[in-house]
Structures are given as structure tokens and as C-alpha cells.
Amino acid sequence: MATLAHPDEPRRPNIASADIQLPAVTSYEQVDNEILSILQPTKAWFGALLLALACLGLGAFSWIYQIHQGLGVAGYNPPVMWGVYIITFVFWVGIGHAGTLISAVLYLFRAGFRTTIYRAAEAMTVFAVMTAGLFPIIHIGRPWKFFWLIPYPNWRLIWPNFKSPLVWDVFAITTYLTISTTFLFVGLIPDIAVLRDRETNPIRRRILGVLSFGWRNTEREWRHFARAYLFLAAFSTPLVLSVHSVVSFDFAMGIVPGWHTTIFPPYFVAGAIFSGFAMVWTIIIPMRRWFGLRHYVTLNHLDASAKLVLFTSLAVGLAYLIEFFIAWYGGVQYEQDYFWNRVFGQWWWAAWIMLTCNMILPLSLFSQKLRRNPTWLWILSIFINIGMWFERFVIVVPSLSHDVEPWQWSSYVPTWVDYGLLIGSFGWFFMWFLLFIKQLPVMALAEIKEIIPPKMKHTHGHGGH
Amino acid sequence: MRGMLGVFAELDATVAAIEDLKKGKVGDLTVFSPTPRHELEHAVHPPMSAVRKFTLIGALSGVTFGFWIAIWGSNYWPLVVGGKAISTWLPYVVFGFEVMVMVGALSTVFGMFFLAGIPRLTMTVGYDPRFSHGSYGIFCECTPERQAEAEAILRRHGAVEVRGER
Secondary structure (H helix, E strand, O other): OOOOOOOOOOOOOOOOHHHOOOOOOOOHHHHHHHHHHHHOOOHHHHHHHHHHHHHHHHHHHHHHHHHHHOHHHOOOEOOEOOOHHHHHHHHHHHHOHHHHHHHHHHHHOOOHHHOOOHHHHHHHHHHHHHHHHHHHHHHOOOHHHHHHHOOOOOOOOOOOOOOOHHHHHHHHHHHHHHHHHHHHHHHHHHHHHHHHHHOOOHHHHHHHHHHOOOOOOEHHHHHHHHHHHHHHHHHHHHHHHHHHHHHHHHHHOOOOOOOOOOOHHHHHHHHHHHHHHHHHHHHHHHHHHHOOOOOOOOHHHHHHHHHHHHHHHHHHHHHHHHHHHHHHHHOOHHHHHHHHHHHHOOOHHHHHHHHHHHHHHHHHHHOHHHHOOHHHHHHHHHHHHHHHHHHHHHHHHHHHHOOOOHHHOOOOOOOHHHHHHHHHHHHHHHHHHHHHHOOOOOOOHHHHHHOOOOOOOOOOOOOOO | OOEEEEEEOOHHHHHHHHHHHHHHOOOEEEEEOOOOOHHHHHHHOOOOOOHHHHHHHHHHHHHHHHHHHHHHHHHHOOOOOOOOOOOOHHHHHHHHHHHHHHHHHHHHHHHHHHHHOOOOOOOOOOOOHHHHOOOEEEEEEOOHHHHHHHHHHHHHOOOOEEEEEO
């Protein structure tokens, strides 16, 4: 394994992200050997998996308890009938945005820094959307009725209301989960073939042979693969923008102060990309350290991704300020009162956590020194994750608790069941992610090989070695 | 299916061998590479992938179905609101778009599988596990009479291994 930490990396390079290279990775064999060595389970991995399973167990117990006792055990307090479950649903959908953004949008823009992080981000997306999809089912209290939202010929002879944003959501999330999973799996096929060809256990080799669909690395396969990958990226790009726009319609279609605004779709999309990238850092930065991958995810990669986080932070911050401006400029008393209550009234603490974590702390990324400091980026990612959960809290709870009718004003305090399910969602997410990183390559072998100069017989012409 | 398989360590040697085998019209070529390379594509000079046709047909079918299911469902189970149309185009764009993306993407993947000839049950002829690792390969499918010629070309360009396959 290469021990070069940051070779050829100038102290303060001001490089374009498309030019990012991997100077310490010199051969295809090195890529296979180093990245596939991650697949060996370690004690620390088992420990992390046990912790994730413990969190999942708490979530499962909370859900079973809620099904047995009824929704009353959650913290709902009319008219606050959306709480931690919807907040957590929007949070995880947002987390799920970075994967497709990195794999599809940055692929179309030829942003080089995506190459070594997109596989982990794609897997994160699939598992985050799987997590998000649980929460509307948990929220309805009677999960066995969930299938009523799906349009299909049925014995009830009734169909869902196609004008409802909740039905739009079902279509948007289902499509997003399907396409994200497809994108992840299609990209994995050549890498599973690498695993198959190195496997010595005949049973595992057979399983990997089936999963790789008999991929043989022929020019014909690569030609159709590249074209299909391009079209999948082209489909996924507007899909990334549409999914969180549709989620934002759940709120924006409601005539509730703080919700009924046209700024929600771009505001939600920017927030989703922002939070998704933060979760990518939360996962990638420890991985590059523990698995010795610092010469794959270099400081240049982190620097480039930090610029994107800074940009989305500024976009989110602008959306926060525009919300206040609209409330003031619109002259609607209920809106003005609501926003005052959000920042200086009943919910000031939640709003200031949101503003501090999402607007103020990310301004540190204007400093190149901090953009190239992995420890700071990881700490910042935790703050952003917290801030983005609280952003959804601030959107959901204060609006419902401070509606247009003062006699309805109330409060909201989550119960242990709410918190149990929130913790359980992290357990569910990390359980899948931890299982993934020990079964399949966490970096795209074929794409990394693409950016390494190939071996040449004659050194002229191709820059080979 | 019989022919000669050459394993190469260098990309330019592989390209040169492909060009010579094509020039000599020795047989049909299958080229292997651990990663897509434009140099190989230029040497093989294949026709453009037809995956886009699957994409287009899938996307058009999807958008049609998305709008149809929403309009048909609304008319079959009308939720009547005074002054509002039973079926409206604007909110149904969501269904048209989402189903277009889903069916379009899935048909793209189907097209890739169909055109690339996968899933493949057997891969013993003309394949070497090194091709997924770091080596390039050329399988020249030819008659027994021309195998010696194919072998000579492969060896001349520096193949690290040449063997007959059947």
C-alpha cells in the first residue's frame, strides 16, 4: 500500500476541480489491491456494526411500542400533528441528494473530484432514501394502510387524489429510490467482475458471477455501458432537482404561515445538497484515514467539495434571509408574527441552532487553510447535520404551533418514542452502509483506473510510464 | 467459436495489434480492457451505441403512462370540487416527469444489457481474469488455418501470452 500522504500537493494550490489527479496512484494493480483490501472485516468494523444494530434495535422497539399503544405515545400535540417523523423524513431525503448530485450532475460537468467519492455517496443515497421512506409509514400510525397511496386497480375501487402533494411524493421518492439503486448497481457491475475474477472461494465466485451478469470487460460492453451511464446521468440530473422540489410542495401547498411560499423548491434543493455533502464528509473523512485512502481522497478533493458546500451554504443562507424579507415586505401580519416568533420567540433556540450551524459556521470555508483541514471539515459536517435537522424542525413545528388562529397556538415536545425512532434511523442507515463497505468496493475501480495513465510500450504520445 | 487470445500489458501495443489484425482481415476481434479507453474504441472503430433508442422509447412510454394514469384515475374516481376541473394538467406534470424518468432509465439499462449481450452464463472462451485487473486482451476468432497468422501478429506486438481458445 502506498504510504505517500500528499505527494505533489502544493501547500496552497488554486486548481480547477476538473484537473484533480491522483499522483500517488500509478498502476491499475495498485488500485485493485488497495481498494479491495478494505473488504477485510476488522474488530473496529464489528464494533461499529454492533453499535448500529443497537441503535436499530432501539428504533424497532420504539416502533413496535407505538404500533401497540397508538400514535398517542409520540409527541403530537394538536395542531402540531407533524413532528419528528416528518422532520426526519425530510432530513434523510435531503441526505440522499448528494449521492446522485455527485454521481450524475458532477459527472456531466466533468468535475474530477467526484471520481473517488461518488461510490460511497451513491450508496449513502440509496440507504438514506431507504431510511426516509420508512418515516411516512411510521408517521401514519397504521402502517398496514400505506398501500392506499399507491395507484393500482384494487378491491376498494378507489384511487388516490392525484392533486395531492403527498401522492406526488410517493411517485417522486419511489422514482428516486429506483433510479439511485439502478445507478449504483450499474456502476458496480464492472467492479463486481473484478471481485469475481480475484475470488478463490467457488461459492462466492459463483454469486459474484451472477451479480456481475457475466461481465467480461469487452470493448462492446464498455461502449454501451458508457452510453447508458451518460443517459442515466442525464435523467438523474433533473430528478435530483425534482425530488426535493416535490417534497417542498408538501409544505408550500399548505396555507400555513411560513410554508406557503414559492421559494421553497430552490431553498429545499440547495439545503438538500448542502446536508448531503456534509454527510459525505462525515463518512468519507474517517474512511480515508482508517482505510489509508488519503492518496485517493486527497486534500484537493476535499478542498473542491468544500467550495460546493460553501456555495450551497450561501444559497441556503440567502433563502433564510429572503424568507424574512418576504414576511416583512408582504405585509401579512400572520407571516410577520410567525417569523418574529421563530427567531426571537418560542422557538428562538431551534432557529439559532439552525442559523449558526448552516449560515455562520460554514463561512469558515472561505479560508483555504480550513478547507484543506480534514479535522475541521469533519467537525463542521457534524454541525451541518445537526443544523439541517433543526432547519426541518424550524420549518415543521413553529408553523403548526403558531398558526393563524391564536387560540390554537400550542407547543411540541418529542417523547422517547420519537427520539428512539430518530436514533433507530441512524442505526438502520449505518447498518446498511457498514455492510456495503465490507462487501463491495467503496470506490469505483474502473473509473479510478480511467484517470491513471495506462502502461505504454513507447512512452511518447500518451504520457505513459 | 475458436481463435487466438493475446494478453497485453501495454495499451499502445494492444492498439497496434488491433490495427494489424484488422488490416490483415484475420478474423473477428473482441477487445478486452480493464477500463474504457478511447484509444481502443478508435482502433476498433465500432458503430455508435443504439442505447439511445431504448432511452427515447422508454421515456416517451413513461411520460404517456404517467399522464394517463393520473387522468384516468381522476376521471374513474372523481373528487369533485366546485369550480375546479376533475383532471388538471399542471399537477399531473409531476407524474408525467417522474414516470418518464423511471421508465426511461430502466429501459436504458435494459438496452445496455441487450446490446452488450449480458447477462452471460458462460465466459470461458476467449476470456482471462487478468482483463478485469490490469491487462488488455484481444481474442481473434478465426479459422484454424489462420491461427498461426493471428498468433504471429499478437506476438510481434508484444503480447505477454498467446494461446489458442475453443
